[in-house]
Amino acid sequence: MARKVTSQDVAREAGVSRSAVSLVLNGRAEGAISTANQQAVREAAERLGYRPNRIAQSLRDQTSHTLGVITDSVISGAYGGPMLAGASVRAAESDYVLLVMGSDGRTDRSGEFIDALLARQVDGLLYAAEGMKAWTPPAPFRREPHILLNAFDPDGASTGVVCDEEEGGYQAVRMLLEAGHCEILALTGTLEVEATRRRDAGRERALGEAGVPARALVCGWEIDRGLEVGARVLDSPDRPTGVLCANDRVAAGVLLAAARLGLRVPEDLSVVGYDDDPNVAPQLGLSTIGIPHWQMGERAVDLLLEALGETRLPGGEVVVPTPVLRRGSVAPPSR
The missing domain is CATH 3.40.50.2300 (Response regulator)
Known part of the structure; x- marks a missing residue:
């Protein structure tokens, strides 16, 4: 088995002291080691494939x-x-x-x-x-x-x-309000979830500022619930023009319900999701709120x-x- 490369090997290759190698590779060389020698140490370490001994370093600095x-x-x-x-x-x-x-x-x-x-x-x-x-x-x-x-x-x-989350709920509503919607329905997540409560607070704040009535139904988080609840509300006489969804999966269910009812998105219905799920939102062209x-x-x-x-x-x-x-x-x- 090949001998493990040491800091002494790097020092010899770079033509510097072993302490200089330690200073350079531990980020403490500024003002103590010339730029040329710092470069020489890094190049020598790269050529030799040297990796610092982290266990030894841990023992030194605790x-x-x-x-x-x-x-x-x-x-x-x-x-x-x-x-x-x-x-x-x-x-x-x-x-x-x-x-x-x-x-x-x-x-x-x-x-x-x-x-x-x-x-x-x-x-x-x-x-x-x-x-x-x-x-x-x-x-x-x-x-x-x-x-x-x-x-x-x-x-x-x-x-x-x-x-x-509260600002996210606020901005989700603002997307619909800024587009001119006043008939807005929120399909919310389940109430035991902290994010639901905070998003609801943001939504209510935005609607209150705009003087738009708040309409909401607890829906849940899955596509099948979005499809089931979406089909019911979109086929009712007081169909909303904009729907806010608990997440992007619920929004996907609402989009399916709209398609089955012959409603075009966004011409007949606007839909906003939440999460920016990479497996859902970009593929559906869904306007949404991301979680960073x-x-x-x-x-x-x-x-x-x-x-x-x-x-x-x-x-x-x-x-x-x-x-x-x-x-x-x-x-x-x-x-």
């Missing part, structure tokens, strides 16, 4: 350069994966890696996972939820540098990174790294804006 992540169902679920992807990329930019443990929705395993991660000497802890939820961090979690992602602490003591999962993951890691640097986080919610995606499913009403 950090593991790992962040422990506990999730509910992000790993096994259909949504939220970009949160962990964004977090992972941002962590790697600062030379950290994520150690992820998924509970598959079993809340009774949180304590077990916290103990396992702390036993592996992670530098900080992150709790990530697939859907926005309240989560009360247990005491061992709170004692470490930590952050919540797509979750919030009901007590407000811990910092949680969430998207602006990637940016939320990035922001959570940024804050956690600040906490590791002894910055005291403020607690409460850090809100990431929801993007508005205008495609082809909204137009002025025909009546």
Whole structure:
């Protein structure tokens, strides 16, 4: 087996000292090592295929350069994966890696996972939820540098990174109002979901400002419910000219119902979704509100790294804006 390349080999190849190699590859060379020698070290390391010994580095600086992540169902679920992807990329930019443990929705395993991660000497802890939820961090979690992602602490003591669901609900209505719609129906998600309550608050605020009556039906989250409820309301005498949907899957069901009834979108009916589901919204040309999962993951890691640097986080919610995606499913009403 070939001998492992060492920092001494790199130093010899670059014609510098071993300490110079350490400074350059650990990002501490500015002002201490000339630009030419920094370049020589990087080129020598690349030629030799040298990789720093992270275990030795951890022993020296008393950090593991790992962040422990506990999730509910992000790993096994259909949504939220970009949160962990964004977090992972941002962590790697600062030379950290994520150690992820998924509970598959079993809340009774949180304590077990916290103990396992702390036993592996992670530098900080992150709790990530697939859907926005309240989560009360247990005491061992709170004692470490930590952050919540797509979750919030009901007590407000811990910092949680969430998207602006209320503003998302507001902007969804604004898309229809700005197109001239006054006969608007909302097909909402189920009321036990935190995102539903916040989106409803934004919707009611927008309708109130415009003086437009609020009409809403609890629909749920799936295509078949969008098709069933959509067929009923679109075939009624007081058919709305614009429909706001709980998510893009419900919107897909409404589009199917409209097609079966001979209604054209957007000429006869405007439809707005939510989530910007990459497997639904772009293909259907659906105007929708996005959930900035990637940016939320990035922001959570940024804050956690600040906490590791002894910055005291403020607690409460850090809100990431929801993007508005205008495609082809909204137009002025025909009546």
